Amino acid sequence: MAISSIELEDVQKILGRAIMDGDFRAKLIADPEGVLKILGYGNLSADAINFFKSLGVGTFPDAADEVEARLGGRAVVGLWI
Numbered sequence: 001m002a003i004s005s006i007e008l009e010d011v012q013k014i015l016g017r018a019i020m021d022g023d024f025r026a027k028l029i030a031d032p033e034g035v036l037k038i039l040g041y042g043n044l045s046a047d048a049i050n051f052f053k054s055l056g057v058g059t060f061p062d063a064a065d066e067v068e069a070r071l072g073g074r075a076v077v078g079l080w081i
Helices: 008-020 022-030 032-038 046-053 057-070
Strands: none
Touching (some): 008 022
16 A cells, blocks of 8 residues: 655654554544544545544554565664554
8 A cells, every 4th residue: 555745754653642642542543534634634645544444443454564664674673662
């Protein structure tokens, strides 16, 4: 799944916050477009929005793996804890 119009490090921060903060995670899953707009990402591409829309409670580790691969193998989850 392609992510565009947002830096991978920003995706990492959003996913990390969602893993660590259950309320934020629930809001992100329920209304990803609205949450992203509040965070200042109102002009994202359809691919970027669809990436966040595809997330569910069980998909956060998979999303972390995808971001880690795009960051050249830099550990992602460890940076969130």
